[in-house]
Amino acid sequence: MTHKTQLLTKITSRSAKIGVIGLGYVGLPLALTFAEKGFKVTGFDIDEKKIPMLNNGESYIKHIPSSRIKSAVDSTNFEATSDFSRLTSTDVIIICVPTPLDEHREPDLSYVENSAYEVSKYLKKGQLVVLESSTYPGTTDEVLLPILEQGIKAVIGLDPDDEDRLTPARHLIGGSSVSRFTVGDDFFLAFSPEREDPNNSDYTTSTIPKVVGGVTPNCLEVACALYDQVIVKTVPVSSARAAEATKLLENIFRSINIALVNELKMVFDRMDIDIWEVINAAKTKPFGFMEFQPGPGLGGHCIPIDPFYLTWKAREYDINTKFIELAGEINTYQPYYVVEKTRDLLNKNGKSLSQSSILILGISYKKNIDDMRESPSLKLIELFQAKGANVDYHDPYIPKLPPTRKYNFEMSSVPLTSGSLASYDLVLLSTDHDSLDYQLIADNAKLIVDTRNVFERKGIKSDKVNKA
Numbered sequence: 001m002t003h004k005t006q007l008l009t010k011i012t013s014r015s016a017k018i019g020v021i022g023l024g025y026v027g028l029p030l031a032l033t034f035a036e037k038g039f040k041v042t043g044f045d046i047d048e049k050k051i052p053m054l055n056n057g058e059s060y061i062k063h064i065p066s067s068r069i070k071s072a073v074d075s076t077n078f079e080a081t082s083d084f085s086r087l088t089s090t091d092v093i094i095i096c097v098p099t100p101l102d103e104h105r106e107p108d109l110s111y112v113e114n115s116a117y118e119v120s121k122y123l124k125k126g127q128l129v130v131l132e133s134s135t136y137p138g139t140t141d142e143v144l145l146p147i148l149e150q151g152i153k154a155v156i157g158l159d160p161d162d163e164d165r166l167t168p169a170r171h172l173i174g175g176s177s178v179s180r181f182t183v184g185d186d187f188f189l190a191f192s193p194e195r196e197d198p199n200n201s202d203y204t205t206s207t208i209p210k211v212v213g214g215v216t217p218n219c220l221e222v223a224c225a226l227y228d229q230v231i232v233k234t235v236p237v238s239s240a241r242a243a244e245a246t247k248l249l250e251n252i253f254r255s256i257n258i259a260l261v262n263e264l265k266m267v268f269d270r271m272d273i274d275i276w277e278v279i280n281a282a283k284t285k286p287f288g289f290m291e292f293q294p295g296p297g298l299g300g301h302c303i304p305i306d307p308f309y310l311t312w313k314a315r316e317y318d319i320n321t322k323f324i325e326l327a328g329e330i331n332t333y334q335p336y337y338v339v340e341k342t343r344d345l346l347n348k349n350g351k352s353l354s355q356s357s358i359l360i361l362g363i364s365y366k367k368n369i370d371d372m373r374e375s376p377s378l379k380l381i382e383l384f385q386a387k388g389a390n391v392d393y394h395d396p397y398i399p400k401l402p403p404t405r406k407y408n409f410e411m412s413s414v415p416l417t418s419g420s421l422a423s424y425d426l427v428l429l430s431t432d433h434d435s436l437d438y439q440l441i442a443d444n445a446k447l448i449v450d451t452r453n454v455f456e457r458k459g460i461k462s463d464k465v466n467k468a
Ligand SMILES: NC(=O)c1ccc[n+]([C@@H]2O[C@H](COP(=O)([O-])OP(=O)(O)OC[C@H]3O[C@@H](n4cnc5c(N)ncnc54)[C@H](O)[C@@H]3O)[C@@H](O)[C@H]2O)c1
Pocket: 021, 022, 023, 024, 025, 026, 027, 044, 045, 046, 047, 050, 096, 097, 098, 099, 111, 114, 115, 132, 133, 134, 135, 194, 195, 196, 197, 198, 301, 302
């Protein structure tokens, strides 16, 4: 029996053992989804704090209930570990680690590379490796494959207990580079972008169709068979590069359209036209128009970052990604625009920004979640503080502001009461969490800046509300 047939049999009988590397917003729900469908799943993470929590059935992500993790642990289908040697007992390894930008706004693939090195140490015949992290076209073929191949090319270091188990060349002195494993025959490699939308009640990991691209046709077949077990629909494409590009198209599409409505918001505001009224009217067209909402800026681990992975790669082909850069510029400007609007409003009311106290509502980058990565609210705090304003925040999902790579504010969420609201010169709505009491805010705040048009959407009429 070939390795492919053996692996396909294990996958379709759900006896294949799954390893998920990176138990974050993407990897944790994915691992739980496989466990819930009857697979034995081992989750791998380098963050030692997460391992005991998860093994005790405790969630560290607000919208993933502890009960879900506990059931998976109790069923013995899910276990977390930081011991990467346990990758040897897996049949499938799915990599879901971060892909941020570095300080020069260039792709930081160190997490993917480190995971690949770990996998290469323990890779054995008959395994499938899938990368799910968002990245530029070519990462799987040009970065992952060579690392895996280099690892499995060493013949010295062969574990005598397991003839398929090899130690990678870089761990050996004088290691030979004779290739033993061939991708597509001995092991399988694919890219399948993650489309998780945290806390979207309409779509979960298993109900979002999954695009899959293999390094070879056999890789594609095995990877599709895997996702067919747990995902409503797999969408095969011709290569890993096409799958990588698909994810970037989706996120660039969003970034550019958000930039467009953000630009129109500023233009229409100057003309005394309300962008939200215009969008509501435009979306009555039953074809050819798709609604996007303006806001205080882009946030999250994906939309502000992924497009620049393509910008970087396109340079290799002598192409400037003008649309992407322009959208980035407009979206980056939004927090500055909100600060200008706030300053003008305070001035109109006889106050200067430097003498004012401001309460920002909502820190997470979108509503009803606790993820504050790249959130424009953090930029707003920085800008207001730089102008001398006294800034506090309220966010039911983020009781305390943890330090990020860029900021260390040491602030805690202030309670939202009639008294606290009335004590600020201005309240700025940055993230429109459903649980906020908008009537209480409208009744008690002195002045309100609404960057999401939430008060109008909720039917709350108040002269204090100003859109920005
Ligand atoms: N968050 C989303 O909504 C979303 C949606 C689609 C795609 N993505 C993409 O998925 C990828 C993962 O994003 P995320 O939001 O889950 O990130 P995350 O930061 O929430 O989780 C990543 C996890 O990987 C762990 N990790 C880092 N290096 C590791 C290593 N070498 N070995 C093992 N674990 C390691 C971290 O400790 C963390 O727990 C990124 O490429 C992101 O762009 C994210």
